[in-house]
Each structure stands twice: as structure tokens, then as C-alpha cells.
Amino acid sequence: MIDENTLLKKKLEREIKARRQAELLLEEKSDELYDTLYNVSKSEALLQTALSSMQEGFLLTDQNLKVLLVNSQLITIYPQYAQFMRVGMNLNEQFHFFIKHPAYLNMLEEDLKQCSFEIKLDNSQIIAVHVNRNENNIIVSTHKDISQEKLIISEQQQTILKLLQAEKMEHIGKMASSVAHDFNNIIAAIKGYTSFLKEDLPDDASLHNSVDKIQEASERAQEMVKNILRFSKHSKPKLEKIDIINLINETITLLKPNIPDNISLKLNLINKAIEVNANATQLIQVFINLIKNTINAAEENSCKISISYELSDQIDLNQDSDNALQFMPLDAYHTSAGLHVFNDKCIKINYHDNGPGMIKDTMDHIFEMYFTTHNSKQGTGLGMYSVATTIIEHNGGIKIYSKPKFGTYIEIVLPMMVSNHTSVFRSEFPPITDRLYTNNKSRILIIDDNQEVGLFIQQTLKRNKVNSVYLDSAEQGLREILNEPDRWRIIICDQKMPNIFGLQILKTIRSQNINTPFILTSGYIEEYKMNPEIELVDQLIPKPINIELLLKTVNKYIK
């Protein structure tokens, strides 16, 4: 029989053995604990490195807003609150702009997991804050000083508004100028015919008095138009030698911040200087308008824009280009403006987007002033009008191919420096009439798109026994000269006509060695005085036309 003492002794022995076992186990655990602590301190150092390399300020608090972790950037952002941003401190009322922010309070009330908001500090610093709350109510927030970014965005918006305003003002000016020009022509007719009337009137004082009143009124009207023109006159862009490849690259750099993510750009522009005689500001606006149109048309859909160029000694925009047909179907719609045939060194810039493309109706009106397919916020209807006008003013040509679902392909041709091209114009806009006001013996050619002015000049000459031919189409006028260069003894030509200007006609015929005396009439004479081609003009006659000057000039050359 085992007595109680023996049992107790055995129990005690078991317990001593268990204690030894526990000691050994604890020793092992202590080694594990040391390793664990070592790893923890290594992780802590890594965490600190990560935190201090963050660009944003980092703040971690518990649900009672006790600070558990911060990084040094946070103190840089809120230096005035540094004393509250130490581990173990509680964020109190001093930090009200964060802990009392409506978005933060809403996150707590609505039991949301995260929120973002901006804090505006007293020193006008703006801090973007993003807060995350985990299931244990640990609140992690990042803080970023965005004052500088905000300032830049605000400045950019101001600049864009100013540009838009300037663009609007420029177009209003152009419109006023265009209206004033039309008035000038009407006044010219009134003045001219009044002078005929005065000559033909019998010596009846009362009738002469009425005619004088008409003449005085038309003089005043002419003065008013002059004032309007002076006010709205946009200075003729100064052309200079520019590197167009560099200009396109600069335009892209300028636009890049405003190009949304759905638009991708592929530039195939070998870094080689290609010099053209151009106005950089206007050409930049051309490319901005093209890219903006693509962005607006693409809406949210992804779209690729590619821009490339080619150099050539001969380009005929009347022919479909091989490049265009790589991207566009054979039955794509096309339209064009400016010069079409280039027989000298020129650059052709190819712009392609795989956006939604255009319907025929849009293509038919694309170059018209105030034509837009967008709502009033997106488009003014001046973008493509301005593109075409600029290209024409640069003695270039533009051709657009497009079809719905196939995108749009645009070719812009500009003469390179030392240009001496022969260009034959083809218009996509048919003239209103192609009437020939003539008899076969006439050797003076009058070209003016405004019939009142044209017929008035013809009438004035006729009253002085000089027969003439009047054409109201610039294109037809140019064809007539090129077809029968020896027929004409004097050419009286208006400067500003649709699609082709008087000076372009002059330049073309002179390049063909047609040296017929050329009288240029214009309501914008001041604008063209700086134009180098003006030296080729034999006589400039401002509008409204001074009959005496006209007759004197015609007499001079007819002899």
C-alpha cells in the first residue's frame, strides 16, 4: 500500500519535473522572443524609412484621436501644430480644421470607411486630405500641400479665359471689318452713281442741291466706315522664318496638360528643321484647333491622333493622296480650301484621327464662319474657319477627308522658304455666278466679287469710252488670264475675295511671266502695304474708288 506521503512525494516530483520543462520551454520562447523583437525593430526601421520617404504627411490615430504614428512631412505641412503631432498626444481643438471638418464628421456619422477633403489654413495654404478608417477604428490620413498646384490651375484657367476672350474679340473685330467692307462697296456705288447723276443733270439748282446732299451723306457714311475699320482692324500677321516641326512639337507640349487620357498622340516628326515663312501664333492656333476638334468629337471614347509630314516638289491636292487612302475608304467625303497645286518645295503635314468622323453635311460647311456641330460651350463655329483663313493667308492649301466611323484625315500644305510656285486654284465653294460682262473687243479685265463695285467700275470706264470685261469670280478671272495672257492690257482686281486674294492672282501670273499692268483695289489697303507681294502691284486704288484716280491710272496704262 502506498501511503499518502509517497503519493504527495510523487506528485511533488511530477510538479518539479513540469517546472523544469516549463523553464526549458520558456528559455526557448525567450530566444524566439528575442528574434521576434529583432525582426520587429527591423520592420519598424523600414516603416520609418517608408514613412519619411512619402511625399504626403502621414498621421495615424486611434478612435480617440490619440496619435499613434506620424511622419516628418506632416510636421512640415503643419509646422504651427508640431507640438500636437507627437506619438501619444491627443489631437484637440487646435486641430479643429481636421477633426471638425464636415466631411470627416460625416464619415464618422455615416459609418463610412473613407473620405477626402481639402483644408484651407489661415495662411491660405490648401491641404488635400484623404482619410481611411479600418474595422478597429484606426484612422489613417494622408495630407498633401496642394497650394502650388491650385495656384497653377487657377492661373491656367485665367489664361484660358483671357485667350478665349481675346479670340472672341478678334472674331468680333473680323466680323465688324467684314461688314464695314461690304458697306464700303455699297457707299462706293452710291457715290459713283451720284457723281454720274450730277454730271448728267440739267442745270437745275434744286436737283443739284439734292444730289449734293446725297454726296455729303455718303461722304459721312464713308468716314464712319473708315472709323469702324480703324477700330476693328486686325493687324496683318507678321510672317517670319520659322521651323514648323519645332512649332508642332511646341504646340503639343503646350496642349499636353489639357489632353484627356482617352486621347493618345503619335508624332512621326523627325527632328529636322523645316523652314516656312509663317506667323507662329497663327499656325499654333491651327494645330490647337485641329486637336481640340478631335478631343471634342471623341468625347469619352478612346482616340488616336497621329501627325506626320512629307516634303515634296510637287503636290496636287486635287488628286487623292496615297497616304489618305491608307486610312480612309475610297468613298470618304472630302473638301478643301486654299491653293491646290504646288510646284515648288513644300511641306505636307498629315493629321489623322480615328475618331467618329464627319457626315457629308458637316464637311460641306466645315470652313464656314459660325458653323458648329457642338453646343455653345464647346464650339464657337470659328475654329475651322480660322484654320482655313490662316492656311490661305500663308499661301497654303488644306484638304480634309472624313467619313463616319473612319475618322478624319487632314492634309495641310505650306510652301517652304524660297517659294516660287505656280498654283492653280480650284475652289470647293462654287461662285454665286460666273457671268461675263463683256464684249469681245474689251481688253481691260475687272475682277471683283462684289457686283455693285465691279459693274460701277465697268460703267465708269464705259462712260469714258473704254470697254471692259467684268468677272465676279476670282477663280474664273485667273483662268481667263492664264488662258489668254496676251489679250489683256490692264487688269483691275479686288484684293479680298472668297478663297483667293488679288495678290495671289498677281503672284501667280507674274510667276508665269505675264506682266500685264495690275491695278489692285481694296478697302483694307493699309493691311496689305507691308505684304512683300505689294511691290508687284502697278497701282493701288483704295475703296471707295476715287473715279479720278481710276481713270487717270487706266489712261496711263492704256497708252
Added chain:
Amino acid sequence: MKGLIFTSFLSYIEEQFGLKFLDQMLDTVDVKSSGIYTTVGTYDHQELLKYIVHINSISKHEIPIMVEDFGYYLFTKLSNEYPKLIKQFDNSLDCIYHIDQTIHRNVRKIHLNAELPNMDAKFNDTKDQLILSYHSKRPFMYLAKGLIHGCIDYYNDDISVKMIDLSNGNSNKAKFILQ
């Protein structure tokens, strides 16, 4: 299985059957640990099963009843050892409901290799009935039942416990309905 279960079991045997019975059991049953247990150690649960089978063979005590009774005893022991863990709950249903989410979670943090049974507790809409699904690798559903009873008595709650055996005789899977 954690050493605390074994040290508690030996205390239970000593209290229920006396030191002499415990001594004989430890001398008779051949286990790897030789009956030396410490709360910080981990031991094979088969050793506990060998003791239970041994007691059943000499005392004719029903195994399920004995294991359930030990479960009840174990809860008292645990509540003495870890009062903080138990006192955070207001009643037994809350305590049982949070066993897996709170207690087991904390156990896993301290003992990375602990093999704990799966406990899935769900309240009904009125929160007066709790259904606890128990599933373990080990045949201790009666131990769970005893623990549940121990918990209910600890909080002095008036709650009935119905156990549905889903184990096919393996005593490792059951559903408890507490209301």
C-alpha cells in the same frame, strides 16, 4: 493541445477521484509525456483520450458524461486563470458568440500553431437564440457542451442547451441551440 487542458484535467481527476487514483492512472497509462505537463507546453490530445478510456475501463463512468463534466470544470478553471477575458462580456450568449471572434483570435496571436476548433455562432433576429456550429479535428464535442454549461452557470443565466450530434459517432461535429 495546450498544456493548460492537461494540467486542468489532472486537477479534475485528483478532485473527483483522489490523488491515489490519479497516481495509479499516471503509472498505468503509457504516454509520451510520462504525465508531466506544464501550462506553457503543447501535448498530443491522444494522451487525454488514453486517460479517459482508462478511467472508463476501471470506473465504468460514461465517457460523454465524464468529458462534459470535465468541460464544465475547465470553464471554471479558465475563468479563474483569465478573468479579464471573460469579464468583458455581459452574459453567456455574448461570451459564447465572441469565442471565435475574440478569444480564439487572441489565442491564435499568442500561439501561432494552435489548432482550434471551428466555431460559427449566429443569433436569431430577436437575439434570444444562439446557434453554435462546432467542428473539430478532435472528438471533443462533449467537452464543448460542458464548457457551454460552465459558461451559462458562470453568468447565472437561465438558458437551455440542445445539442444535435452531427458527427456520425466521431464526436467532432455538433450544433448547439441555446435559448
